[in-house]
Amino acid sequence: MIDLSRRNLLANSALLLAGSGLARPGLSLGAAGAASATAPAVAPGVTGAGAQPIVLCWNENPYGPSPAARAVLSHTIPFSCRYPNEENGQLIDALAAHERIPADHIVLGTGSGELLRALGLLNGRNGGEIIAAQPTYSELTDYARQSGATLKFVPVDKALKHDLTEMRAAVSAHTRAVYICNPNNPTGTALQAEAIEAFVNSLPEGVTTIVDEAYMDFADLQGVQTVSGLVTQGKRVVVLRTFSKIHGMAGIRIGYGIARPDIINDIGAVAMTSPNIFAVRAARASLGDHAFLIDTRRRIIGSRQRITRELTGLGLAYAEPQGNFVFFNTGKPLERFTELMHARSILVGRPFPPYDTWCRITIGTEPEVTAFLQALHAIPA
Ligand code: PLP
Numbered sequence: 001m002i003d004l005s006r007r008n009l010l011a012n013s014a015l016l017l018a019g020s021g022l023a024r025p026g027l028s029l030g031a032a033g034a035a036s037a038t039a040p041a042v043a044p045g046v047t048g049a050g051a052q053p054i055v056l057c058w059n060e061n062p063y064g065p066s067p068a069a070r071a072v073l074s075h076t077i078p079f080s081c082r083y084p085n086e087e088n089g090q091l092i093d094a095l096a097a098h099e100r101i102p103a104d105h106i107v108l109g110t111g112s113g114e115l116l117r118a119l120g121l122l123n124g125r126n127g128g129e130i131i132a133a134q135p136t137y138s139e140l141t142d143y144a145r146q147s148g149a150t151l152k153f154v155p156v157d158k159a160l161k162h163d164l165t166e167m168r169a170a171v172s173a174h175t176r177a178v179y180i181c182n183p184n185n186p187t188g189t190a191l192q193a194e195a196i197e198a199f200v201n202s203l204p205e206g207v208t209t210i211v212d213e214a215y216m217d218f219a220d221l222q223g224v225q226t227v228s229g230l231v232t233q234g235k236r237v238v239v240l241r242t243f244s245k246i247h248g249m250a251g252i253r254i255g256y257g258i259a260r261p262d263i264i265n266d267i268g269a270v271a272m273t274s275p276n277i278f279a280v281r282a283a284r285a286s287l288g289d290h291a292f293l294i295d296t297r298r299r300i301i302g303s304r305q306r307i308t309r310e311l312t313g314l315g316l317a318y319a320e321p322q323g324n325f326v327f328f329n330t331g332k333p334l335e336r337f338t339e340l341m342h343a344r345s346i347l348v349g350r351p352f353p354p355y356d357t358w359c360r361i362t363i364g365t366e367p368e369v370t371a372f373l374q375a376l377h378a379i380p381a
Contacts, residue, residue, distance in 0.1 A: 052345070053345045053346070053347055054345060054346045054347065054364060054368045054371055054372065055347050055362075055364070056346060056347060056348055056349075056361050056362040056363075056364050056368065056372060057347045057348055057349045057350070057360075057362060058250070058362060059185065059215075059245065059323070059324055059325050059360075059362045060244070060248070060250045060362065061244075061245055061246060061247070061248035061250070061296060061300070061324060062248070062364055062365050062368070063248050063292075063295075063296045063299065063365070064247055064248010064249055064286075064292075064296070065247065065248050065249050065252070065282060065286060066247065066248065066285070066286045066289035066292035066293070067289065067292060068285040068286060068288060068289035068292070069247070069249065069282040069283075069285045069286040069289065071285070072281045072282050072284075072285040073252075073278055073281070073282050076277060076278050076281050076282075079277055080277060080278075082277060083277070084274075084275065084276065084277040084280045084281075087277065087280045087281060087284075088108060088274065088275065088280055089103075090280075090284065091108065091280050091283055091284050092106050092108065092256075094284050094287055094288075095256055095287070098287055099228055099258060101228060101231065101232060101258055104261045104264065105231060105232070105258055105259060105260065105261060105264060106256055106257070106258055106264070107256060107257045107259070107264045107267050107268055107271070108254065108255075108256050108274070108275050108280075109254070109255045109256060109257065109271065109275070110253045110254065110255075110272075110273055110274070110275050110276075110279070111242060111244060111253040111254060111255045112212070112214060112240040112241065112242040112244070112255030112256070112257070113139050113255070114255070114271065114272065114273070115238075115240055115255060115256075115257045115267060115271075116137075116139040116140040116143070116210075116212065116240065117139065117140070117143040117272075118267045118270045118271050118272075119140055119177065119208075119210050119238060119267065120139075120140040120141065120142070120143035120144035120147060120149065121143060121144070121147045121270050122266055122267065122270060123144065123149070123176040123177035123208060123210075124143070124144030124145070124147040124148060124149025124150075124151075124176070124177075125147045125148055125149070126148060127148055127149070127150055127174075128144075128148075128149050128150070128174070128176040128177070129149070129150045129151075129152060129172060129174040129175045129176055130144050130149050130150070130151055130152070130175075130176060130177045130178070130179060131151075131152045131153075131154060131167055131170050131171065131175060131177070131178045131179070132151065132152075132153055132154070132178070132179040133153070133154055133155075133156050133162045133163070133167070133179075133180070133181070133184060134153035134154060134155050134156065135156070135186055135187065135352040135353070135355065136156075136162075136179065136181045136184055136185065136186075137181045137184075137185040137186075137212060137214075140179050140210065140212075141153075141179065150174065152170050152175075154166045154167045154170050156184070156187060156189070159189060159319065159320065160184075160187040160188075160189050160319035160327065161184070161187070161189040161190075161191060162180055162181075162182070162184060162189075162191055164191070164195055164196075164198075164199045167180075167199070168199060168202055168203075171203060171204070171207060173204075175204075175207050176206075176207065176208065177207065177208040177209070177210055178199075178203070178207065178208075178209050178210070179210045179212065180196060180199075180209060180210065180211050180212070181211075181212040181214075182196065182211055182212065182213060182216065182224075182227075183215040183216065183218070183219055183224070183321075183322035183323040185214070185215065185323065185325070185360075186325070186327050186349065186352045186360040187319045187327045188215075188319050188320070188321035188322055188323045188325055188326060188327050188360075189319050189320055189321075189322065190219050190221060190224040190320075190322035191224070192221075192222075192223035192224055193223060193224070193225045193226070193227050193229075194223060196209070196211060196227050196230075197227060197230060200227075200230055200235050200236075200237055201235075203236075205236075206236070207236065208236045208237070208238060208263070209235075209236065209237045209238070210237075210238045210240065211227050211237060211238070211239050211240070212240045213226055213227075213239055213240060213241055214240065214241070214242045214244070214245050214255075214323075215245055215322065215323030215324060215325075216241070217245065217246035217293070217297060218245070218246065218297060218300055218301065218304075218322060218323050218324050219322040219323075220301055220322070221320075221322060224322060226239060227239060228258050231258050231259055231260060234260060236260070236263070237259065238257055238258070238259040238263060238267075239257065239258040239259070240255065240256075240257050240258075241255060241256055241257075241258070242254075242255035242256075243255060243279075243282075243283050243286060245323075245324060246293055246296055246297060246324075247283070247286045247287075247293070248296065249279075249282060249283070249286065252278060252279045252282055252283075253275070253276075253279055254275050254279035254280065254282075254283045299365075299366065300324045300363050303363045303364075303366060303369045304321050304324075304326060304363055306369060306373075307321075307326050307361070307363065307369060307372075307373070308321065308326065310373050310376065310377075311326070311328050314376065314377070316328050316329055316330065316331060317329040324362060324363045325349075325360050325361060325362045325363060326360070326361050326363065327352075327355075327358055327359070327360045327361075328358065328359060328361070329355075329357055329358050330357055330358065330359050331357060331381070332357060333356060333357060334351045334356055334357060334358065334359055335351075337357075337359055337379070338359070340375075340379040340380070341372075341375060341379070344371075344375040344378070344379075346371065346372055346375055348360070348361055349361060349362070
């Protein structure tokens with residue numbers, strides 16, 4: 001059985017590519033694009049040109065960083081000797097204006113992953129009970145487990161969406177937090193804001209709802225939108241956003257949380273570190289690069305529609321995708337499918353039990369999507 005953990009996937013892929021003569025010295029699988037104004041338009045190593053692996057396993061956005069962020073990154077090198085103290089505040093102000101929320105309702109993280117961990121610790125320590133869907137993004141629950149949490153996983157429904165009725169039924173007197181990933185990773189399905197609002201309003205006082213909106217910018221279904229408005233209503237809700245997805249800055253590590261000031265202070269108290277000056281400046285620049293954000297969204301949604309059309313044509317089931325990835329039933333054990341794709345230099349997602357024949361495929365550039373679809377047609381049934 002192949003170990004598809006991130007590290008082993010890299011090691012296996014490197015061996016595979018070396019064996020097939022496709023490896024290049026110094027090749028960094030999944031590396032983000034070079035951070036300079038003269039950088040190529042898409043990330044190196046993922047262009048689908050045939051000589052390099054196509055990395056479609058980590059839900060990265062190969063179009064980023066935006067031109068504005070690239071320019072700022074290259075100009076920031078001389079300022080690397082400075083702490084970004086004041087600039088943190090400037091980014092928070094920019095985010096506050098962007099989100100139309102007071103600045104004291106925002107906390108920065110070195111990726112939203114850091115905030116997920118902080119929330120896992122805050123809610124999970126001393127045996128705190130946390131409820132999450134199965135399957136969902138596991139950074140919060142994994143960290144909470146290490147902190148001594150009691151975890152309750154509630155299977156997604158038939159449409160592979162969060163089952164809010166069952167999640168509500170799972171809430172007990174010990175529940176401290178419920179994690180809702182919307183759109184959900186890995187299934188890609190999304191809940192309407194109204195449904196989350198009704199869920200939050202049904203919870204006992206003191207239970208925090210953590211809504212991870214890492215992929216919200218790619219959603220296009222009516223009613224699927226941020227629930228940050230619940231925060232300004234004073235609810236115990238934390239909304240998490242990241243610059244790793246639509247902004248295409250996964251390698252730069254910056255994200256933010258939106259919550260009531262008391263919750264923001266609690267998160268700040270357990271945060272491990274603070275963002276670096278490149279991240280803070282690039283995030284601010286990217287926020288203002290509307291042309292890039294609109295174009296990226298258009299391309300990803302266009303490719304997503306193309307993939308689902310092809311899957312329908314091939315008779316392969318998929319969950320309704322609202323992120324920059326598609327979760328579909330390959331019709332064969334995932335290990336076999338992964339091997340067939342690796343043999344064509346395409347790296348695809350790891351298993352998400354109990355969906356042992358399903359694969360999560362990240363939406364890459366248009367040529368990468370073409371290569372993936374060609375491979376999908378070519379592999380044996
Ligand atoms: N939340 C979800 C749902 C994700 O899929 C990811 C990363 O893939 C993250 C958060 C972490 O993102 P970040 O790069 O901001 O730490």
